[in-house]
Every structure is written in structure tokens, then in C-alpha cells.
Amino acid sequence: MTGYRIDGEDVGGIADLYEQFNREFMRDEDWEMGASLDALNDVLHRLDTESRDGDQAVVVWHDHARSREVLGFEATQRWLLDKLAQPHAYDEARIMSDLDALRAGTGKTYFDLVLEVFSDHPLIDLQLR
Secondary structure, three states: OEEEEEEHHHOOOHHHHHHHHHHHHOOOOOOOOOOOHHHHHHHHHHHHHHHHOOOOEEEEEEOHHHHHHHOOHHHHHHHHHHHHOOOOOOOHHHHHHHHHHHHHOOOOOHHHHHHHHHHOOOOEEEEEO
16 A cells, blocks of 8 residues: 555645645656646556556545635636636636636635546545545
8 A cells, every 4th residue: 555645734725735746646756747637637547557556545635624725715716817817728718617606606626626636536545634
């Protein structure tokens, strides 16, 4: 079993979260993943492969409630607005739709999106504490 630890107390924003992901998931790599949900998904695919080979990946996210708060409405809104500032890099209509849903209280926060990425990897045991 390979264990990973995310410390919610040390997450002050999206960049901090990816610093922890890099520290934990990229231990034996000579490169770092960028602060991107797609990059996280790619790295979790590698952990899936390790789990299939018999080395189960367990990720314990301590103080996840703090992370949920920090990666909530404000951080998500900033993240979406940053994407809108790059109109040729992202689907502007989709980002606006996501932003409208967030502002209406029905959209997903960045924390929710991270959990969705993990949920696409059922061989990885994510434990929220």
C-alpha cells in the first residue's frame, strides 16, 4: 500500500493544493504537474496503474473541511475569471455557464471538481478526514 497525505490546514488556495499534490504524488519524478484538473487526472491514472499492480494508493486528506472552505466560492470564481481572461484558450460559453451556476449557488466549487477527478479513479482510496 502506498500512502499519501494532504494537509487541509496547509491549503490556502489552488496553488497550495497542487504543491501538496506534487509533494505527494510526484515523489519519484523529476518534473511537477501544473495546477490543472487535467494534470491531476493524468497523475491519478498513474496511481491507478500502480493500484492495479497490487500497490493500492490511499490518499488521506486531513482537515478536508478547511480545504472545502478555501477552495469554495471565492477561489472558484477567481479561477473561472482567470480562464475568461484567456478567451482563446478556453471555451468562453462553458466558463460563463459554470460561473453563472456558481453564482446562482448550483455550480461546483473547485473542491467539488477535485473530488470528481478522484471519483473517476475508484482504485484510489480517498479518505476525507
